[in-house]
Amino acid sequence: MSSTDSVTTPTKPVHIDTRDELDALVSEHDRVLLDIYTSGCAICQSIEPVLGTVAKVSDVVVAMLNPKTDMSVADEYTIRSVPTLLLFEDGEQTGRLDDGFQGAQAIIDFVENPEQ
Numbered sequence: 623m624s625s626t627d628s629v630t631t632p633t634k635p636v637h638i639d640t641r642d643e644l645d646a647l648v649s650e651h652d653r654v655l656l657d658i659y660t661s662g663c664a665i666c667q668s669i670e671p672v673l674g675t676v677a678k679v680s681d682v683v684v685a686m687l688n689p690k691t692d693m694s695v696a697d698e699y700t701i702r703s704v705p706t707l708l709l710f711e712d713g714e715q716t717g718r719l720d721d722g723f724q725g726a727q728a729i730i731d732f733v734e735n736p737e738q
Contacts (some may be wrong), residue, residue: 634686635673637693641698648710653682655733658689658696658706665723666705675726682709684732709736 631651638644640704648654657673659666670686677684689696699708699715707729709717717736 631681631683633678635670635677637684638684638687639687641692641694644685644687644695647683647685648662648713651683652712653733654710655729656686656708656710657684657686658699658704658708659686660688660690663704669705669723672724672726672729675732676729679726680730680733707732709733711736717718 633658636647638647646657655673655676657666657669659670673684673686676682687695689701694699699718700707703722704722705720705722707717707719707724708715709719709732717732719732724732
């Protein structure tokens with residue numbers, strides 16, 4: 623049984639605050655897309671509804687974390703700009719997208735093919 627068989631994939635973004643919450647989410651689900659954002663960032667605000675669409679139409683768990691609640695995440699993943707999207711598969715980071723605003727199809731393509 624894969625971990626997604628035993629845990630339901632949320633159909634909307636999940637807000638998390640700490641590295642421990644991220645670790646738990648990554649260990650519970652096969653694939654997690656983490657959005658690193660900050661309050662007051664217009665691009666971050668505009669990408670949030672797009673991430674909601676991604677969560678509804680894909681099997682990836684979408685999580686959102688503001689690094690001010692746990693700076694160790696920003697340090698560990700060398701976050702230099704927001705929004706930054708990190709893709710985790712089977713507990714390992716497999717992709718990174720930090721090119722500013724992305725539409726739903728671009729993010730779905732990234733989730734399906736993180737190395738392109």
